């Protein structure tokens with residue numbers, strides 16, 4: 084089981100609506116999480132605009148700042 088699976092199970096069990104990830108790096112754990120509203124903060128994101136846009140098309144509520 085991956086770390087994202089554990090996070091997703093907690094979100095689903097609690098019926099959580101919002102997810103904040105501090106320290107997103109390449110987005111491997113941020114992007115796959117499915118939730119109504121998601122925000123990621125990082126002083127130095129390590130993913131391309133293309134990857135961000137690819138995931139944004141799957142989850143338009145994603146925000147990375």
Ligand SMILES: C[S@@+](CC[C@H](N)C(=O)[O-])C[C@H]1O[C@@H](n2cnc3c(N)ncnc32)[C@H](O)[C@@H]1O
Nearest residue numbers: 105106107108109110111112124125126127128
């Ligand atoms: C180990 S990586 C995060 C991995 C990611 N959470 C995951 O599970 O794939 C650490 C990240 O924290 C970021 N970081 C460092 N200091 C930070 C700060 N003060 N606030 C937010 N992010 C920070 C770094 O830029 C780096 O991208």
